[in-house]
Amino acid sequence: MATTTGRDAVELMRVLQFGDSTLPVGAFSFSNGVESAIQTGIVRDLESLKGFVLAAAWQSAQLDGVALLAAHRAALRHDLEGVIEADNALMLRRVGDEQRLMSTRMGKKLAQLGSGLFDDELLVGWLAAxxxxxxxxxxxxxxxxxxxxxxxxxxxxxxVHQYGVTQMMLGAALRLMRVDHLQTQKILFDISAGVHDLYVQVRDVELDEMTGFAPVFDVLVAHHVGAHVRMFMN
Known part of the structure; x- marks a missing residue:
């Protein structure tokens, strides 16, 4: 009978904790464009919601995913400058002040959370930077x-990062349109099935090749800034 080793169980628990949607990093404050997409009629039902979230997941993989992988590899080499390079390269390609605010506010909170949970010299160095x-x-x-x-x-x-992007948007949709938890979980289940394919697409992409052309998202970011009524910071 196959058994799980103690180390495997601990790794699984770490992955579950770092991917928990209730992690206190402020994700509930942002909709990642869903609010403006609903206000403008781009998202109007389950089918259009799924398509919009799927497109956001693709863009996240092409931008955030490439930077994440570069930072992870640099961190394993204990290369703080490599981590900083990935961080700056990503922000140069993120359009809109609200998108940058969302990423940097959640990023700093996640790093501060990590520094409170465990000791890691590189994480401390990145927070100082x-x-x-x-x-x-x-x-x-x-x-x-x-x-x-x-x-x-x-x-x-x-x-875990892709899961967080999808879960954030679906959580916002629950508060903005007539969908229920079962319907959003079905969308999450379907989109999650493609995460390995997205990883394969981007795992060999270099930082200078990183791009995620999606003009609709950029327009929605601009729309949200000028919205008179809104629930979310983005």
Whole structure:
């Protein structure tokens, strides 16, 4: 009879904890474009919601995912400058102040949470670089650092980040439109089935090749800034 080793069980618990949707990093404050998509009619029913979240997951993989993997690999080499390079490269490609605010606010909170849970010199160094203005402190890079600190696989870090993006948007949709928990869980289940394929697409992409062309999202970011009524910061 096959058994799970103690180390495997601990790794699984770490992945579950770092991927928990209730992690106190402020994700509930953001909708990642869902609010404006509903206000403008781009998202109007379950089918359009699923398509919108799927597109966001694709863009996240092409941008955030590439930076996350680069940061994770740099962290395993104990290369703080490599982590900072990935962080800055991502922010140069993120359009819109609200998108940057979302990523950096959640990234800093995740890093601060990690520093309170365990000792890691690289994580402390990255937080100091954020305080000094040397690096923005993005959420995907924080994920890469958290997972590398415990020698957790890069694909797990990638999957947890993708899960977080999808879950954030579906959680916002529950508060903004007529959908229920079962329907959003079905969307999450279907989208999650493609996470390995997304990882395979981006795992060999270099930082200077990172791109996620999705003009609709950029327009919605601009729309949200000028919205008169809104529930979310993004």
């Amino acid at each position: 954020i305080a000094d203005g040397r690096t923005p402190g993005s959420f995907p890079v924080a994920h890469g650092l958290m997972f590398a600190a415990h020698a957790l696989p890069e694909e797990d870090a990638f999957a």
